[in-house]
Amino acid sequence: xxxxxxxxxxxxxxxxxxxxxxxxxxxxxxxxxxxxxxxxxxxxxxxxxxxxxxxxxxxxxxxxxxxxxxxxxxxxxxxxxxxxxxxxxxxxxxxxxxxxxxxxxxxxxxxxxxxx
Amino acid sequence: xxxxxxxxxxxxxxxxxxxxxxxxxxxxxxxxxxxxxxxxxxxxxxxxxxxxxxxxxxxxxxxxxxxxxxxxxxxxxxxxxxxxxxxxxxxxxxxxxxxxxxxxxxxxxxxxx
Numbered sequence: 628x629x630x631x632x633x634x635x636x637x638x639x640x641x642x643x644x645x646x647x648x649x650x651x652x653x654x655x656x657x658x659x660x661x662x663x664x665x666x667x668x669x670x671x672x673x674x675x676x677x678x679x680x681x682x683x684x685x686x687x688x689x690x691x692x693x694x695x696x697x698x699x700x701x702x703x704x705x706x707x708x709x710x711x712x713x714x715x716x717x718x719x720x721x722x723x724x725x726x727x728x729x730x731x732x733x734x735x736x737x738x739x740x741x742x743x
Numbered sequence: 744x745x746x747x748x749x750x751x752x753x754x755x756x757x758x759x760x761x762x763x764x765x766x767x768x769x770x771x772x773x774x775x776x777x778x779x780x781x782x783x784x785x786x787x788x789x790x791x792x793x794x795x796x797x798x799x800x801x802x803x804x805x806x807x808x809x810x811x812x813x814x815x816x817x818x819x820x821x822x823x824x825x826x827x828x829x830x831x832x833x834x835x836x837x838x839x840x841x842x843x844x845x846x847x848x849x850x851x852x853x854x855x856x
Contacts, residue, residue, distance in 0.1 A: 629785060660844075670831065670846040683843050717785065731776060732833075732844065734786040 631735035632644045632652065633718050645706040648738045650671030652699055658682070659701040660721070660732060661693055665714040675700055677724035708742045715739050745772065747834050750789050751849035756822050764817045764850045766832035771811045776833040776844065786831065789817075819852075827854045 630653035652659050660678055661673040663686075672685035676695035687693075690708075695701045705712060716739075719732040748767045756762050766775065774793040778786040790799045792815060799806050803820045819826055826830035829851050833844040 629787070631785070668782060669848040670833075672845070675843070683844055715783070720785075722797050731788045731791055732786075734778075736785040739781075739783070 628735070629733040629735060631718060631720050631733055633716075633735035633738050635738060636736070637739050637741075639740055639743065640708060641743055642708055642710060644708050644742075645704065646708065646740065648703040648705070648716055648718075648740075650701045650703070650720075650735060652701070652718075653733055654731070656722055657699065657728035658721045658724045658730075659695055659699070660719040660720065661687075661703050662734075664715045664717060664719040666736070670717070671705070677727070679705030682724050705740070710742050713742045746836075747792060747845055747847040749830075751850060752848070753851040753853070755853045758823060759821055760818050762822055764830050766815045766817070766834075766847055766850070767803070768813045768834055770813070770836065772808070772815075772834050773837050774835040775808055775815045776835075777806050777815070777817055778831045778833060779847070780829045780831060781827075782829070785802050822850065822852075822854045824854045824856055826835055830832060 630652040643707045652725045660675045674693050675683040675689040686719045690706050693703045715737045717737045719734045721730045721732050723730040750765045776791045777789040780786045790806045795805045795810040795812045797808045805818045808815045829849040830851045
């Protein structure tokens with residue numbers, strides 16, 4: 628068990644809808660990262676928050692947004708969903724805001740999103 | 744083109760055999776992580792390498808980073824069914840966006856009992 632909790636585990640929704648994915652980091656970790664994993668694209672970095680502030684942005688669509696709350700949990704909001712958004716969404720956390728500093732990312736078990 | 748290439752894409756070995764998975768970068772790495780993923784589950788951190796020529800071992804798994812810091816290998820000795828899964832390397836690059844780990848597409852390992 629990595630200590631990173633993601634809810635829900637599975638989500639099935641229709642195109643055009645909006646969903647919220649939730650992540651609770653490991654105790655003591657200040658950084659939260661969101662990744663999308665699909666069969667064709669592999670694991671793609673979306674966005675990182677460190678202690679409530681956005682730290683880095685990857686291939687995140689404008690329809691997607693995230694935030695990190697004062698208690699350090701994070702939410703990823705996906706709107707105007709398309710079939711292509713179906714994927715496994717992972718949250719990871721680390722102690723520091725920078726993996727350069729020997730601070731490995733610990734991943735949750737993911738939320739499987741299916742858009743029909 | 745993909746910055747980080749893993750080979751082979753998939754591997755089937757007999758239990759007890761040794762195997763090696765490679766991760767090659769098109770540019771010099773600052774550091775490299777190895778993770779293991781069981782199908783549909785989260786990634787489990789295995790090791791992180793940062794220095795050229797560095798080698799780390801955990802149980803029967805050994806990872807190395809070459810001197811030029813552009814290639815890493817993961818070696819499993821006397822494989823067991825519990826080693827089955829997808830192995831992913833994740834790279835940190837100089838001047839890269841903080842927190843942005845670039846992952847390879849993974850190597851799927853099956854171990855036949």
